[in-house]
Amino acid sequence: MENEVKMSPKEARAKLAETGNRLVDESIGSFLSLRHVEKVYPNGIKAVTDFNLEANKGEFVALLGPSGCGKSTTLRMIAGLEEISSGELYINKTYSNYLPSKERDIAMVFQTYALYPQMSVYDNIGFGLKMRHMKKEEIEERVHKAAEILDLGHLLDRRPKELSGGQMQRVALGRALVRQAGLFLMDEPLSNLDAKLRVQMRSEIIKIHKAAGATTVYVTHDQTEAMTMADKVVVMNRGYVQQIGSPMYVYEHPANLFVASFIGSPSMNILDGVLKGERVILEGGFSFPIGVKRAANYRALLESFRKKLEDLLKDPEGNAKAIADLAGSLKPSQKQEKKAQSFLSKFFKKKGEEEKEPTPYEALSALHEEYASLKEGELPIKVGIRPEDFYPEDDFRGFKASPVFRGSPDLVELLGHEFIVHLPSFGTMIELRITSHEVPVSGKSLGICFDLSKIHLFDPYSGMSLMDKEKENL
Amino acid sequence: MKNGLFRGKRAAKALAFVALLLVSALMLLPIVWGVFGSFRDYNDFSLYPGSFFPSDFDAFTLDGYIALFSKTEYIPNAANDWYPIWNWLLNSLIVSLRGSLLYLLVASLAAYAFVFLDFKYSDKIFVFLIATMTIPGVISTAPQLLNMNLLGFYKNLMGLIAPSMGGVYGVFLIRQFFLGIPKDLIENARMDGASNFKIYWKIVLPLGKSALFVQGLFGFMGAWNDVQWAQLIVGSADRSLWTLAYGLKVISDNSEAYESITLSLASAVIAMIPIFIVYLVAQRSIIEGVAHAGVKR
Numbered sequence: 001m002e003n004e005v006k007m008s009p010k011e012a013r014a015k016l017a018e019t020g021n022r023l024v025d026e027s028i029g030s031f032l033s034l035r036h037v038e039k040v041y042p043n044g045i046k047a048v049t050d051f052n053l054e055a056n057k058g059e060f061v062a063l064l065g066p067s068g069c070g071k072s073t074t075l076r077m078i079a080g081l082e083e084i085s086s087g088e089l090y091i092n093k094t095y096s097n098y099l100p101s102k103e104r105d106i107a108m109v110f111q112t113y114a115l116y117p118q119m120s121v122y123d124n125i126g127f128g129l130k131m132r133h134m135k136k137e138e139i140e141e142r143v144h145k146a147a148e149i150l151d152l153g154h155l156l157d158r159r160p161k162e163l164s165g166g167q168m169q170r171v172a173l174g175r176a177l178v179r180q181a182g183l184f185l186m187d188e189p190l191s192n193l194d195a196k197l198r199v200q201m202r203s204e205i206i207k208i209h210k211a212a213g214a215t216t217v218y219v220t221h222d223q224t225e226a227m228t229m230a231d232k233v234v235v236m237n238r239g240y241v242q243q244i245g246s247p248m249y250v251y252e253h254p255a256n257l258f259v260a261s262f263i264g265s266p267s268m269n270i271l272d273g274v275l276k277g278e279r280v281i282l283e284g285g286f287s288f289p290i291g292v293k294r295a296a297n298y299r300a301l302l303e304s305f306r307k308k309l310e311d312l313l314k315d316p317e318g319n320a321k322a323i324a325d326l327a328g329s330l331k332p333s334q335k336q337e338k339k340a341q342s343f344l345s346k347f348f349k350k351k352g353e354e355e356k357e358p359t360p361y362e363a364l365s366a367l368h369e370e371y372a373s374l375k376e377g378e379l380p381i382k383v384g385i386r387p388e389d390f391y392p393e394d395d396f397r398g399f400k401a402s403p404v405f406r407g408s409p410d411l412v413e414l415l416g417h418e419f420i421v422h423l424p425s426f427g428t429m430i431e432l433r434i435t436s437h438e439v440p441v442s443g444k445s446l447g448i449c450f451d452l453s454k455i456h457l458f459d460p461y462s463g464m465s466l467m468d469k470e471k472e473n474l
Numbered sequence: 475m476k477n478g479l480f481r482g483k484r485a486a487k488a489l490a491f492v493a494l495l496l497v498s499a500l501m502l503l504p505i506v507w508g509v510f511g512s513f514r515d516y517n518d519f520s521l522y523p524g525s526f527f528p529s530d531f532d533a534f535t536l537d538g539y540i541a542l543f544s545k546t547e548y549i550p551n552a553a554n555d556w557y558p559i560w561n562w563l564l565n566s567l568i569v570s571l572r573g574s575l576l577y578l579l580v581a582s583l584a585a586y587a588f589v590f591l592d593f594k595y596s597d598k599i600f601v602f603l604i605a606t607m608t609i610p611g612v613i614s615t616a617p618q619l620l621n622m623n624l625l626g627f628y629k630n631l632m633g634l635i636a637p638s639m640g641g642v643y644g645v646f647l648i649r650q651f652f653l654g655i656p657k658d659l660i661e662n663a664r665m666d667g668a669s670n671f672k673i674y675w676k677i678v679l680p681l682g683k684s685a686l687f688v689q690g691l692f693g694f695m696g697a698w699n700d701v702q703w704a705q706l707i708v709g710s711a712d713r714s715l716w717t718l719a720y721g722l723k724v725i726s727d728n729s730e731a732y733e734s735i736t737l738s739l740a741s742a743v744i745a746m747i748p749i750f751i752v753y754l755v756a757q758r759s760i761i762e763g764v765a766h767a768g769v770k771r
């Protein structure tokens with residue numbers, strides 16, 4: 001903690017007694033605050049790196065990311081089920097790193113529901129209250145109230161095994177609800193339900209969240225859930241926070257390639273290109289202007305990043321942590337790495353020949369060299385365009401149309417009100433979402449343009465977006 | 475219905491049935507023979523060529539049981555007139571019940587600690603415990619006897635109860651069962667504010683009922699049938715301290731005469747009855763199992 005105050009042990013004890021043996025920091029404005037929280041398992045695996053989050057009372061925060069990205073670990077650290085390796089956790093201004101779960105004023109809903117099989121629904125919901133030595137009448141009142149909200153009244157005498165998946169889910173929610181806790185934690189609560197129930201429970205959870213007035217941290221790998229339910233989305237990958245923002249902001253301004261391709265369905269089209277002057281040239285020679293300002297901005301950003309790298313690498317020992325963090329956050333996702341290695345080559349590899357993971361320093365040096373080897377005036381770039389930002393040439397409804405390119409669709413999927421068109425172009429397959437009165441036909445040439453004001457530009461080496469800061473310049 | 479697959483399935487079922495029947499018969503026949511034999515006149519045994527069941531109604535007798543409960547001369551150097559077989563029965567019950575309950579308590583608490591508590595070197599300690607299972611009991615008999623002596627449990631029923639508390643086998647099996655209990659349940663209970671003991675008592679034990687019953691039954695049977703250790707601890711001097719198994723062993727040792735075969739069998743049946751009752755009681759819980767339906771996987 002930064003705000004150091006000198007006092008004698010006696011004073012300290014008196015002060016602690018005042019707050020019920022809790023460390024309370026009144027200067028913390030948000031309800032839930034995680035500061036530089038990290039999780040390192042005893043076997044050395046780092047599950048979460050430098051996690052920072054501030055959530056206000058009543059906010060619905062979704063932790064979103066692919067499986068294994070550390071979102072559940074983060075939730076479990078907030079819950080007190082997992083030790084925090086370093087960093088600080090404040091719940092309601094109280095330093096909670098070492099508080100036992102039961103004293104954190106939290107209620108959690110597990111993915112598996114975790115209902116006690118030997119107890120009735122009533123006892124399941126009331127168990128937490130009973131453990132807190134609440135009066136019988138009060139337990140009864142609270143359980144019945146929760147049952148009413150969740151429409152469980154007729155099921156109170158049943159055992160969990162006599163319930164359907166949706167009912168079990170509601171019991172699990174009820175159990176959290178009766179606790180009237182300040183913080184709700186939910187660990188992929190809907191992933192065991194079928195699609196229809198999931199949609200239904202989504203609104204149910206929001207209802208409960210609003211009724212309880214609690215802060216909710218909700219872990220999910222389903223971007224639809226995160227986008228529809230959350231006030232704030234935290235996108236994570238490999239233990240690193242990639243971006244924090246409102247669903248809309250994250251969708252419109254992805255901070256890097258990972259967020260860009262993870263959020264949105266179908267996902268954003270990422271095209272390889274080269275920036276020459278103020279024009280981006282895509283594979284196949286198709287080019288479009290991005291504006292002089294933007295191009296200059298891109299170059300400036302890249303230069304400042306390169307400079308930062310250089311500074312970091314100058315003192316590898318002094319900056320060890322910064323280097324490790326940066327290298328870690330830039331590493332391509334493990335899935336991609338695995339894909340790159342063919343199954344057979346892995347199989348026939350001799351012992352000792354296994355590729356060693358580069359150290360953070362090596363990784364960053366390689367990146368730095370990559371930048372140094374760039375040709376003057378010609379910068380590789382990645383262009384991201386969302387499927388819905390493409391339009392048929394005669395039906396452009398965006399702000400600023402790009403030049404038209406032609407292609408014949410490989411596949412047209414009809415979704416009712418719109419089409420998903422798979423179009424081979426620029427050396428890859430792009431997906432366009434088109435709402436048109438004219439039905440695109442696969443094999444028939446199509447004139448397409450996209451909205452220049454909606455494109456995203458990324459640095460192909462670091463994956464950084466170059467859009468956020470230049471937004472106001474546009 | 476006449477397709478080959480179905481017929482093949484039926485044939486396999488029938489085969490399995492026959493095999494099971496055969497094995498059950500092999501297990502059961504000696505018991506049936508023994509039970510009938512205990513009611514059988516010894517003269518009936520001596521008939522040639524002999525029969526599985528008593529040859530006629532007259533051959534039925536209660537002599538074996540009467541002798542067991544009345545004649546003290548079957549016990550070497552019998553001096554008193556009272557029938558210590560009731561004492562033995564009580565001793566056996568005390569030792570077996572207390573022993574198995576303590577065994578369950580200790581084993582399940584240890585298993586709980588190994589499964590649900592994080593403590594340093596827990597896996598190493600567990601491996602060490604498992605390793606002790608490979609040491610034959612005979613080797614530890616003498617040191618164990620010394621231990622009991624030091625504790626003042628020599629010539630004392632406590633000497634029979636105390637060692638059963640350290641049953642590693644039970645810890646191992648109960649731990650395996652506890653491992654099957656979803657951690658979410660425990661974590662949820664912990665967040666609900668339950669202490670470790672509450673979790674053990676309210677969540678884990680009810681879920682582990684069947685495993686505990688089986689272990690309890692094993693513990694009970696082990697203590698009930700144990701002869702050697704009982705002999706070592708209570709010694710032969712004070713008959714009132716003997717357990718049923720030891721007493722009956724002495725009886726059958728002293729009844730090697732052909733005439734007393736009925737008596738031996740009667741004593742075996744007496745020794746069997748309580749175990750049988752325990753089995754009947756526990757059977758339901760063993761077969762019932764525990765539904766893990768509260769957790770969706």
